[in-house]
Amino acid sequence: MKLDKVLEEIEALGDSHVGTSSDTPLREDAFDLEDATKIELIQKDVASIMQTLGLDMTDDSLRGTPRRVAKMFVKEIFGGLHPKRKPKASTFENKYKYGEMLVEKNITVYSTCEHHLLPIVGRAHIAYISNGSVVGLSKMNRIVEYYAKRPQVQERLTIQIVKELQKVLNTDDVACIIDAKHLCVNSRGVSHTESSTVTSEFGGKFKQKEVRRELLDYIKLETQF
Numbered sequence: 661m662k663l664d665k666v667l668e669e670i671e672a673l674g675d676s677h678v679g680t681s682s683d684t685p686l687r688e689d690a691f692d693l694e695d696a697t698k699i700e701l702i703q704k705d706v707a708s709i710m711q712t713l714g715l716d717m718t719d720d721s722l723r724g725t726p727r728r729v730a731k732m733f734v735k736e737i738f739g740g741l742h743p744k745r746k747p748k749a750s751t752f753e754n755k756y757k758y759g760e761m762l763v764e765k766n767i768t769v770y771s772t773c774e775h776h777l778l779p780i781v782g783r784a785h786i787a788y789i790s791n792g793s794v795v796g797l798s799k800m801n802r803i804v805e806y807y808a809k810r811p812q813v814q815e816r817l818t819i820q821i822v823k824e825l826q827k828v829l830n831t832d833d834v835a836c837i838i839d840a841k842h843l844c845v846n847s848r849g850v851s852h853t854e855s856s857t858v859t860s861e862f863g864g865k866f867k868q869k870e871v872r873r874e875l876l877d878y879i880k881l882e883t884q885f
């Protein structure tokens with residue numbers, strides 16, 4: 661979908677969000693097991709799936725797959741489940757009294773759809789208006805990365821990013837827009853390769869029409885270099 665069209669649709673969406681719990685549904689005992697133990701257990705589970713599918717697990721190329729997948733789940737694509745991996749978002753005093761919005765745009769999003777465990781690939785755009793502190797630019801990218809590395813639905817991912825930045829920056833004036841492709845829609849099932857999903861969360865001043873418009877205009881700006 662063309663960016664202009666996407667942005668128009670966001671404006672039309674307004675505040676009509678459905679409110680649900682924004683926390684990833686985790687059990688109390690989610691981190692009782694060490695990562696190494698989880699990898700051992702998942703390795704067996706993946707081997708069992710492959711075995712059931714009839715694959716020859718003595719084959720050279722397949723033999724290492726269960727361990728590879730287990731490591732990838734625990735350390736990489738679902739690594740953001742563990743709170744110890746939450747990035748430390750250093751903030752600084754806004755000494756220069758920069759009072760306009762700051763937009764960190766085109767942040768790469770790689771996440772995993774929690775319904776099918778297939779990739780979600782897209783871009784996030786984050787904005788905030790300083791309430792006295794500013795955050796290191798890369799920390800916004802890192803926060804996106806952290807919450808993306810979970811089984812996700814895009815709506816929850818968008819809200820989690822905004823909530824975390826609101827906490828870090830001590831202000832409600834934070835917004836996030838994500839435009840992403842879900843391979844569960846693009847490459848299987850309905851198999852519509854062109855469709856993408858846009859979600860947005862507008863906190864504080866970003867609920868105002870003109871502030872939201874300004875943000876959408878910045879996102880539309882072509883990067884010149």
Ligand SMILES: Nc1nc2c(ncn2[C@@H]2O[C@H](COP(=O)(O)OP(=O)(O)OP(=O)(O)O)[C@@H](O)[C@H]2O)c(=O)[nH]1
Binds near residue numbers: 815
């Ligand atoms: N709201 C929302 N839905 C999602 C997201 N990612 C995937 N889904 C949808 O989750 C739904 C799961 O529906 P089911 O009917 O249980 O699954 P399915 O039989 O595989 O459905 P199809 O994908 O239509 O073949 C699908 O419609 C997916 O498109 C997301 O981030 N947000």
Ligand SMILES: [Zn+2]
Binds near residue numbers: 775776778844
């Ligand atoms: Zn899916």
